[in-house]
Amino acid sequence: MTQLRLVPLECGWLSTAASTVVAGLNGNVDLPIPSWLVVHPSGQTLLFDTGLHTDLVDGVAARYPLMARQFESRFSTSDVVSARLENVDVDPSSVDKIVFSHLHFDHCGGTALVPNAQIIVQRSEWQSGHHSKLIEYEVYKPDDFDLGHDVLQIEGQHDVFGDGSVLCLPTPGHTAGHQSLRVNLASGPVILTGDCVYWKEVLEKMLLPPFGFDHEMQLRSMGYLKALRDEQGCKLLFGHDEAQWADLDRSSKGLT
Numbered sequence: 043m044t045q046l047r048l049v050p051l052e053c054g055w056l057s058t059a060a061s062t063v064v065a066g067l068n069g070n071v072d073l074p075i076p077s078w079l080v081v082h083p084s085g086q087t088l089l090f091d092t093g094l095h096t097d098l099v100d101g102v103a104a105r106y107p108l109m110a111r112q113f114e115s116r117f118s119t120s121d122v123v124s125a126r127l128e129n130v131d132v133d134p135s136s137v138d139k140i141v142f143s144h145l146h147f148d149h150c151g152g153t154a155l156v157p158n159a160q161i162i163v164q165r166s167e168w169q170s171g172h173h174s175k176l177i178e179y180e181v182y183k184p185d186d187f188d189l190g191h192d193v194l195q196i197e198g199q200h201d202v203f204g205d206g207s208v209l210c211l212p213t214p215g216h217t218a219g220h221q222s223l224r225v226n227l228a229s230g231p232v233i234l235t236g237d238c239v240y241w242k243e244v245l246e247k248m249l250l251p252p253f254g255f256d257h258e259m260q261l262r263s264m265g266y267l268k269a270l271r272d273e274q275g276c277k278l279l280f281g282h283d284e285a286q287w288a289d290l291d292r293s294s295k296g297l298t
């Protein structure tokens with residue numbers, strides 16, 4: 043029996059003024075855009091988020107003119123999620139499940155390239171993603187994620203494989219239905235925080251984005267993840283942490 047395995051896939055980079063994503067910071071930030079592959083001992087595969095859309099090979103403006111005012115992309119055809127999967131010997135059409143942290147463009151752009159997966163998303167996030175005002179402001183683009191996949195809308199915590207190995211943990215605030223993913227590896231539990239926590243410093247100082255669904259709610263979610271780290275020894279893998287990303291083993295061997 044093979045072990046539960048977590049493989050980080052690098053699906054490009056975005057750069058922006060730090061204050062675009064965290065209120066009050068100076069300078070610029072480079073944000074890795076991860077998709078996380080989970081290989082279950084049964085052989086089933088899961089992706090947590092799908093990275094950037096192929097169109098962004100030609101720049102952010104090629105798909106999101108409003109977002110292009112603030113974000114620049116560094117993204118090539120070898121960074122699209124299907125290429126990253128093939129690189130670690132996984133056929134994109136064989137991936138069983140996609141769990142979305144949330145439906146912002148840097149988390150669901152590669153969904154069309156993973157055609158046969160069941161999508162697992164919080165119901166409130168799926169509903170937000172279809173809100174006309176939010177679509178108008180490019181907060182969400184249904185063409186990125188609403189593509190005819192089987193969609194399982196969940197409410198609250200969810201045991202993905204029914205054996206306690208991989209759990210969706212609601213961490214709302216950044217968006218209405220944001221969630222994190224707990225993966226109980228043999229080496230210890232890890233939590234993929236998604237954008238509840240962009241990077242380490244943000245959690246130490248409890249910093250917030252200048253935007254978001256509900257700041258108080260996000261602070262509670264951040265506190266919840268901090269407690270899981272400090273009281274249960276969960277290792278947190280952050281949503282867009284350049285320093286942590288550089289230290290991760292991103293070979294197909296991954297984390298076990």
Ligand SMILES: [Zn+2]
Pocket residue numbers: 146148149237281282
């Ligand atoms: Zn993000």
